[in-house]
Amino acid sequence: MKDKTIPPINGYWYFNKTSFNVSNGCIYFRMYTVTKTWRHINSEGWEKYHDEMDLNCILQFETKDELYLDVSTIYRYLSEKKQMDYCRIRNIIE
Structure with a gap:
């Protein structure tokens, strides 16, 4: 996979072990990331x-x-x- 649209998240990506599948000459798997930030919602505070x-x-x-x-x-x-950054994922899939 040489898709150039992988989002460069500043956090870490994690491997979903249950998603790993081998079929039809391919390996399928999922990575996920969770971002938590604060954003200003109104004049009364942050969310x-x-x-x-x-x-x-x-x-x-x-x-x-x-x-x-x-x-x-x-x-x-x-x-x-345990966790992978953006560059390490790019090296796996290219």
Whole structure:
């Protein structure tokens, strides 16, 4: 996946282990991030703002041999990282 539209969130991305799936020559998984900030709502104060984003990733392989050689490495890498920044995610999917 070489999509240039991954949002550069200043926080961290987390791997959703239950989303990992291998089928049709592809690896599918999701990453998510949670942002919490304060925003001014009116003259009386501030409100805590909570936003969650999901990133659906698809890694497509040309041959099933390549897929099966990489699947355990990719899963292990994703599950060992507690949190990932924007640059680390870009390196996985490119």
